Amino acid sequence: MWTFVIANTVIVEILFYTGGTGKNGTLTVAKFFGLHAALLMLFQLLLVARLPWLDRRIGMDRLTVWHQWVGFTLLWTLLTHATLVVLGYARLDGVSMLKTLVALSGVPASLLGILAAVIVVVIAVVSTRNLRRRLRYETWHGLHLLLYLAVGMSFVHQLQEPASFKASGFGRVFWWALWLLTFGAFVIGRLVLPVWRNAYHLFQVSAVVPESDSVVSVYVTGRHLDRLPARAGQFSVWRFPGHNHWWLANPFSLSAAPNGQSLRLTARAAGKTSAGLRHLPVGTRVFMEGPYGAFTSLHRTRPGALLIAGGVGITPVRALLEEHTAGDVVVLYRVRSADDAVLIDEVRELVAARGGRLHLLTGQTGAGTQPFEPHNLHALVSDITERDVYVCGPTAMTSAVLRGLRKLKVPNRQVHAERFSLA
Ligand SMILES: Cc1cc2nc3c(=O)[nH]c(=O)nc-3n(C[C@H](O)[C@H](O)[C@H](O)COP(=O)(O)OP(=O)(O)OC[C@H]3O[C@@H](n4cnc5c(N)ncnc54)[C@H](O)[C@@H]3O)c2cc1C
Incomplete structure (x- = not known):
């Protein structure tokens, strides 16, 4: 993974140094930050793509911590890029930065970039520890989804702006390949694999066993469970559509080693969803994403x-x-x-x-x-x-x-x- 990160960073440096300069020094530096912001954005997508081979080795919790750090770096890289672009054009035209910002907002490609940056700033603010604690998980998560819009807007922004990766045939091929690979990995990990797995296994509740007043075990069966790549110590993100709102998904660990016949989760009542699990009727359809996590014997030394x-x-x-x-x-x-x-x-x-x-x-x-x-x-x-x-x-x-x-x-x-x- 480090080889992948370092190799791509080196290629991006080469593209920058061979891709020509901006209209002045400030705009050249702005270009440098813009290019790196785009690369960070792609890394961000890969970190949350939930690719099984990455997740099993690194673990979703560690990937999430990396995602936070890359997000933080992306925020500052993007803000530096935006500030330098405005400053660069203000110097070029000999007008104030505010006037330049207003003028840039009138150019569709720049407006997309500005809107993407605004979304990233808003998400960064609501992700700060104090605000994050005050928001409901679903509200915070819903706001976070706006980032996909920001990624789309910044992609179009890059296509329309004079960028270093457009300066050579190799640059164009590299950039398109990187976007297609990342986007493909994301769609496979977040959409294709979960949908396929659920259609194949047809998970449903087979038993609900109270363990105490506040804890309940839910047994889930399905077709061909022996073919599900699940390991003891992993968790899945569970949805119980029909019984709960379809957009509510909660992570619960497998509380028994998978035996090819059934899966078991055991939940303590923390809020409405976990407290309601004891009332799940047998036969309820279950939608499961996962299993995820590196908390397994795979890493025993x-x-x-x-x-x-x-x-x-x-x-x-x-x-x-x-x-x-x-x-x-x-x-x-x-x-x-x-x-x-x-x-x-x-x-x-x-x-x-x-x-x-x-x-x-x-x-x-x-x-x-x-x-x-x-x-x-x-x-x-x-x-x-x-x-x-x-x-x-x-x-x-x-x-x-x-x-x-x-x-x-x-x-x-x-x-x-x-x-x-x-x-
Ligand atoms: C990897 C992992 C494994 C877990 N395994 C278990 C387990 O085996 N047994 C168990 O009892 N609990 C487990 N939890 C905790 C469990 O996910 C939460 O207690 C549960 O989601 C609470 O949901 P709720 O709607 O009932 O309560 P709420 O009151 O809505 O939520 C309580 C808290 O749970 C967290 N939470 C809610 N939804 C999510 C979500 N989709 N993703 C992440 N956090 C969320 C939020 O921080 C929230 O503040 C696990 C959590 C994680 C991250």
């Missing part, structure tokens, strides 16, 4: 494993445990009280069958003994640096565990984390 779960974060850990048939295993399960330990009987049985150890750690973050402080972790699992460590739980807990592991010098390649928040 050691025979021994330490699985750490917090609350409902036990779901992928429970599935991984089922698959962990070779090697020593220790499970740390953090819950507020023993009554909150979802799926505890299944976990106990699986640990016992594998001759492993289970520690149920009761208590609350910030109160009493903190089990994920480095010395406490080490006291519980003295050979921790020799194991693969899988951790899944609330964001604060996961971060505390990761800090502890860093201090204990557990090598990065042995650490695998899943957070129950993508955005």
Whole structure:
């Protein structure tokens, strides 16, 4: 992947240096930023294309973090490009920047670029931590979809403006190939694959089993499930059209290893959708995107494993445990009280069958003994640096565990984390 990124960046640098200059120095620098903004936009699309081979290796949570950083860089690159274009033309014509901006808004190609930049700025503002927290997930997500409009507008903008990639035959072929490849990957990952998978497997609810007052397991069957490329530890994005609004989609992990016959998700009631799952009638059609995620045994490096779960974060850990048939295993399960330990009987049985150890750690973050402080972790699992460590739980807990592991010098390649928040 890095080879792909570096190779494309190098080609873009060559296109810039061989593509001629702008009408003045400022417009030449503007061209440089414009070209890089376009490249960043393509990388952004690839990061959210949900390509299975990329997702299985890197994981959607890490891809999402990269997406945020690339988005942040794109914002500043785009703003710099826009400011320099206005400044460049203002200098050329000897008028104010405001007058130039008004004049540029009257040119269709420039107007498209300006509108695309405005959309990117709006999305960046609503994605800042404070505003993002105040918005409903669906509102934020709906606004985010406007970015596709921005990508379309900036594509037309690039076609109509004098750009470096138009200066040579190679430049044109490269640029078109990059756009077609990226757009194709995006359409396949986000549309073709999910639609095909659902039409092929015809998923439907086969049973709904309450695990406690607030937690429920939903069993899903379908045709040829043995051909679904699903692994323990992965999650899917689920829709229950007919029972719920079709636009509502929620990520839930597989809480049992896929067995070719059925899939199981186990959800804690957090809001309307998750609370309503216990009322799903058997036979309800299910639309599933995925499975996604790199929280799987594909990345195991050691025979021994330490699985750490917090609350409902036990779901992928429970599935991984089922698959962990070779090697020593220790499970740390953090819950507020023993009554909150979802799926505890299944976990106990699986640990016992594998001759492993289970520690149920009761208590609350910030109160009493903190089990994920480095010395406490080490006291519980003295050979921790020799194991693969899988951790899944609330964001604060996961971060505390990761800090502890860093201090204990557990090598990065042995650490695998899943957070129950993508955005
Ligand atoms: C990778 C992953 C795996 C997960 N696995 C499980 C699991 O196995 N069991 C479980 O109980 N919970 C799991 N969650 C959390 C679960 O997705 C949310 O609790 C659920 O979506 C809440 O939806 P709601 O409509 O009931 O509640 P709401 O009140 O609407 O949402 C509560 C919070 O959930 C988050 N959320 C809602 N919809 C989405 C969405 N489409 N994508 C991302 N976040 C969303 C938002 O941050 C929101 O603030 C997982 C989350 C992720 C990201």
